[in-house]
Amino acid sequence: MRLITEKRDVQDRVIEYLQAIGWEYIPPADLQEKRGFDIKEPFIVEVLEKKLKELNPGIITDENVGDVVRRLRLIPSTFTGNQEFLEFLRGKKTVYVDKERRERNFKLIDFENPENNHFAFTKEFLFEDREKRRLDIALFVNGIPICDFELKSPTLWEAEEEAFEQVRIYNNVLPELFKYIQFYAVSEGIRLFYGPTWKYESKTLYRWKVENGFNFEKLVKTFFDKKEVIETLRTYIVFMTIEEELQKYILKQHQRRTIAKIIRRVLEEKKKKGLIWHTQGSYKSLTMIVSADELRKMPELENPTILVVVDRLELEHQIYQNFQAYGYPNIIRAESKNHLKELLENDYRGLIITTIHKFEGIPKHINKRENIIVLVDEAHRSQEGDLGNYMRASLPNAYYFGFTGTPVDKTKIGRGTFVAFGYPDEPYLDKYTIDESIEERTTVPLYYTLAKTELHVDKETLEEEFFRVVEEEGIASIEGINKVIERAEKLKAVLKARDRIDKIAKHIAEHYTKFVEPLGFKAFIVAVDREGCALYKEAIDKYLPEEYTKVVYTSDYKDNELLKKYHISDEEEKRIRKDFKSPGKLPKILIVTEKLLTGYDAPILYAMYLDKPLKDHTLLQAIARINRPYVGKTCGLVMDYIGIFENLQRALAFYSKDVEAGLIDFEKLKERFKELVKEADDLLKEIDLGDETKRIQNIIDYFFEEENRKEFIKIFKQIQEIYEILSPDEFLRDYIEKYKLLVQIYEIIYQTYNPEAEKKRIRRDILKKTEDLIKENIELLHIADNLPLYEINKDIAHTIKADKISQRVKIASLYRSIRIHIESKRKESPYLVSIAEKVEEIISQLRERQRSVEYALEELTKIAEEIAKAEKEQKESGLSKEEFSYFWILRRHGVKAPEKISKDICKILAEKEHWMFNENVERELRREFYKLLLQKSEAYTSQEDTQSYAVRESGLSYLSLDIVKLVNELLGIDKIIKGGA
Structure with a gap:
């Protein structure tokens, strides 16, 4: 049984599904020919020119079609250029028609009749701009590139995030291509995500859904349905300039x-x-x-x-x-x-x-x-x-x-x-x-918590002057709420008492600096009215730097001196609104009462300090300001100084399951944290953590089983999210040492069973406060130093045999050691990379119980010895890294005189440098390799193979699997050398 790979299990299926819904597959070699073998050419020019003339009879002709294509090429390779090109696509641009002596709009796409368009795609689309890069799948409409579809193996850790990052990099280094591409898709063969090009934020990476969420065929066929793609280009991509910043949405x-x-x-x-x-x-x-x-x-x-x-x-x-x-x-x-x-x-x-x-x-x-x-x-x-x-x-x-x-x-x-x-x-x-x-990560959940009870409004006043009036008058707007508050003299007097405001301001300052600011997020203070805003500004300036806070409310020429003190111009308000959204700019807290409570979208906004009575729609609408996703943001937090949330049924007449998922009592987090820690404890009871000399080995041994790893990681990530919200609450004091241990165990699992993580010491799935905890604690920061690691040398078999640890720990440590060693030697010894697949095959067979622990350890040990022997030989050979790589593979296949043949192979490859991007050239290259090996047929030790090749020396109509496999390996190594795989 063959291993799961990106090509076999994802790319080949995508090719099949796209063809099934009417997209024409153009093999890379054929497309290269259509591009005139120019890897800087973004268009399929013959198709583009043909469709331009077909869709615009009498407007675009043989005489002016070249000029139109040139205009498309001159579009700036920028975000605004991408916007301009969408206008071209949507037929908003004109061309001068000599016969009519006037400008006429012209079409690049027929939106009314989708079938009139030419839909094509290719794989391994090579393009050169600032760098040379290959797109896994590039899709074209009428010869124009419109989508990059990046694919990953379903076995890859964080596959969709890796693919998303790859698209972002391609956009940066291939702007001359991406000025045309309007959207992208990524998939690991299980799910499909998509988003707009030029705008790479986690909140713009959307998941495409079908009824059966994991029906990959249906996902591909519905997302890339020709009508859907045409509608996406015609309607579903939107450019808008919001607060002087160009935005793009899909x-x-x-x-x-x-x-x-x-x-x-x-x-x-x-x-x-x-x-x-x-x-x-x-x-x-x-x-x-x-x-x-x-x-x-x-x-x-x-x-x-x-x-x-x-x-x-x-x-x-x-x-x-x-x-x-x-x-x-x-x-x-x-x-x-x-x-x-x-x-x-x-x-x-x-x-x-x-x-x-x-x-x-x-x-x-x-x-x-x-x-x-x-x-x-x-x-x-x-x-x-x-x-x-x-x-x-x-x-x-x-x-x-x-x-x-x-x-x-x-x-x-x-x-x-x-x-x-x-x-x-x-x-x-x-x-x-x-x-x-x-x-779907369009929004994040909200948690609410009640401040100290002595700061709340007494329930009788709140009921009498607010809740009852709002219900009787049937009020659903913020203006209506404000009119009720205007009449509520007793309620206002309580809310604006200077002593109370001072206490709350001090509490907000402490909470913000301890819980919110360390995360890099911002906050709102919602005061009862405009005067309340001014009073909060006066009070909080005693506890926070003055520049941390700004007041935003509507000014009135009749205002008193206190209110006038915080009047701002329209231009200043515009600047404040924009700066607040930026993590590196002040202010960090906005004090508001009505403005910005509806329609203002600031994803960096995390906490709302609520000191204004709101109800039903006005309450949900206000607190929804903090539900926007942002990097590292797992939730939004409402701190209630009124006591509104003491009776949720009273505050929200529609309180139901529809709201429960997005509005959760903060105190329940602490209970959930306890439950999760207990679940982690129950899982770890299976491990002997008492013996400090062996506990790392015991951890590795226990989590050798993939199911155990998955269960622990699932629990840990939930614990980490709650820790992020709670820290530095004193509640955590009793759990901090336990949490450190869980972080260590997570690090051990990650680095043992995902050794590539060595390159990224603090990874994307470690949240901000846990990252800070790791940096502050030496025992967490250097946990990798204590993990067992074997030195790959000629004596490794003796070292492993003498090691007094379990065989499963030996396997885990040896696996990690080999992977890290291969990665570190990738450039100087590229042939080693081909060993990684063999290593993964052994581990995969072990996980699926196809091989025993003893067999796996023996095979991995042999591979380690082979690596050590090859490296020693490479140093002494005098061959270049390329020559030695081919020599090493040839010898493994039993080829005689491998040194001479490896040099011949280097010469052939030098003449066909770009073979991997052109299937015709690749076919020629393979034939040359086969002929070379046939001419040297005596090089094979296998008598049967020698006779077979001698018979068909010129025709090549028969090739044994051995020689095909050998040539595949040689070409695979050349890809690695050229950085193509």
Whole structure:
């Protein structure tokens, strides 16, 4: 049985699946020929020119097609160049047509008829720019490279992360190719991940899902379905400049699904509304924008009117900027109630952005057209008061789609939302829940914890002046909450008592510097009102450097001196918002009350210090600011100074399993930590850790079994995540020595059974506080020094035999020793790398119980002796590293006069340097090797082989498996020498 490999088990399957769905496979040699053997050529030029003329009759001709291709080549090899090329792809660029004496748009792709396009792919696509690199699979539409598909073996540790990193490196060193490539995919033959090129962050690496999550064939065939790829290029890739920084997005499946459902509903005309719940942080606004753009372009709708309705002026401004950043045409903001009335009366066609409040008092049936589509943001808030009724009465035949980032509750507002946007048999048109977003790493879970009880508001005041009023008045917006707080004199007096604020400020400063700042993250302080913000700034400046904090609120010319002290200009606010997102810039904490609690996306935001009463949607919406993924961020943390979370059912009318997955009591973490440590203890009871002279050996021996390793690693990673959140809580004091031991055991497992980790001392899966713990503790930092390691020399067999440890520990130590030795000698002795596969084969057979421990130890010992002998001989041979590598392989295969033949092989390879990127040249090279070996047929010790070769010396129609295997090994070594494998 052959070993699992990237080529056999992943690449070959991808080739098969792509061909099955209509992609043409072009072998590397054929593609090289089409590229004129120019490895700097990104296009399949003959295909590109042909399709340009076919798709643009009378516009692009034989005379000007070359000029168009030249224009494509001159696009800058930058992120903005990638954006510009997408505009080319989408037919937004023009060419001058002499006959018509005018500019005409031209197509690179036929989006209306996908089958009119040419879909092709190749493997091992060699390209030269700053460096020479090979893409595993490159996909082309109409001769243009549009996707890099990087593959890894399913046996590789952290395969998808390695592939993701590889794409990022390729983008950096091959910008002349990647200025065209719009998206990438990576896979280890089990799962498939994808993302946009030029924007490599962990949060943009998405997993493609099918019903059977591990059906690799279905994953490849659905993701690379020709219509899906065309739609991705036409619709699902978005460039936007947000706060002066260019961003690139590729829509996820829940977004694609929702856009398709909205379009289907409008076209079918059977139902006129739909409710979409996409949890906070899942790019709901982007879904709305792309939906609006798709509806706008549909010829069936005959130039529709699209209204985007929000409930706050700040959000109106923000979504207007987002539509502008997207490049949406014909956008207009309704400046007033009268302006909105005029636009609808005058039958305006295009996009109108308005607040729900501007519908107040608008006449009934002001526009009865059916091709009006209303997209309502935060749909539950549109049901507050009679504003939703005014809107529907004014546009009786419109389509209404409500978007919400929070689940709809069971209150009056919630019931109204379902009636307004849903149907009894269909509460939601589409749903993307908190637990789905956490599972897919779109968001991270949130933990809440209560500050000291004496800092809380008394329950009676909170109930009387806040909870009861909010429920009775049916309030769902932050403005409504603010009006309630304005009237709550007793509540405000408690919350803004200077002594209380001073105590909380001191607590925040201590908590931030101990728990949050060491992680490199930032925080919000949410005060009860604008005056509360100013008071917090005054107080916290006593405990933290003044530049750590900034206040952001709306200014008013009537403000008193305290409030005016913290007024900022629009430009300054813009700078603060941008700098806050940057890990290396100040401020580290923002003090807010209303601004930035909705719509502000800062992934570095980790902690929210909450001192403002909020409820239901406003509470979930505010705390969702901290649920965005970021490097090293496993969760967000809410510190509650009000006491809101004492009664979660009271705070969240929709409290249910939909919310539970994303909102967890911090105290439960401590219980979970105890449970996990107990699980680890139970696992480690099997190991004798008492004898300090043998405990490392005992650990290696126990974790020789792969199932034991997997179980421990699973437990350890969960413990580490909780340690990251809790540290330096005094709760951990009783566990710190135990945790250090678990870190040591994890390090031993990792470095013994994944020896390549020696190159990366602190790895990606070690989180920040554990990394700091390792650096601070000498016994953790140098754990590898105590791991058994054999010196590879001629006496190794005697050393192993004399070693008084178990055979399993000998195997683990010898395996690690050989792997590290081969890696360290890779450049000077490339032939050794070919041994690694044999080593892995022995270990694989051992794991699968196909071989005994005794057999494995004996074989590994022989390999170690062979390495030592070969290295000694190499030093004495006088051959170059290349010549000795071929000599060594030839001799292993029983070839006579291997020294002479190795020199001949070097000469042949020097003449065909790029054979591995051209199958025709590779075939010629193999024939030359076969002929060389046949001419030297007497070189073989095997009489049977010699006779076989002598018979067919000229025709080569018969080759034994031995000679094929030998040539494969020779070519494999040349790949290693050239850095190609």
